[in-house]
Amino acid sequence: MKTRDRLRIAVQKSGRLADASQQLLAQCGFRFRQSRDKLFCFGETHAVDLLLVRDDDIPGLIAEGTCDLGFVGRNVLAEQRLAQVAEAGSSALCEVRALGFGGCRLAIAVPQEEPWVGPEQLQGRKIATSYPALLANYLRENRVQADIVVLSGSVEIAPKLGKAEVICDLVSSGATLAANQLKETAVILKSEAVLAAADLDFVDERAPVLDLLLRRLDGVMAVRE
């Protein structure tokens, strides 16, 4: 295992989780100075630095050891964990804490006029998603065979484009589904932002900083509840 004297956390650069991640760290008493290129934040109060990246890159950065921790949606972490297990037989990625923001659900949505009887009605259908591993797991658990169409974005317009009749996508208010004449049915995963890691058995200076971070996170979360 690599040794380092500063803890490195990957957080989303911009997007739904970006502000809340930095606010949470600020509430924990950690202050940072941002680099001119806005990709790195140097910890001024503690030996903790931030890497500002796309959320999809966070599990990989942790798995390869570039970062020790990350603030990322459970949906992204679980999907990439399953993909690693499929490819390599195992994954060290794990969820250390749930962080209480970025709440959403990964759900199956069908055309509004289609009654929902259960997962069996997905048999033989085309389902568009950005989460093929989580969807495949759900289908397997329900003994359903379907055709997974992988799309990296704008999954909700797949039915209009004729790419699939059904989708499996992230939902929070449901407004996007309604705007596309779709309705939410089965929930595959309840998600929120989580603290992700791979290996936390530090033998170097990162150990006391990690302890402090976890204690402060737990303190902040307890007050928020």
Ligand code: ATP
């Ligand atoms: P990036 O540019 O970092 O790749 P992105 O466009 O993939 O960003 P965002 O849309 O910012 O990602 O979403 C980040 C996370 O926010 C999601 O992975 C999910 O955990 C959470 N989230 C909460 N509500 C929603 C929602 N309604 N739709 C999508 N994601 C949501």
Ligand code: ZN
């Ligand atoms: Zn992303």
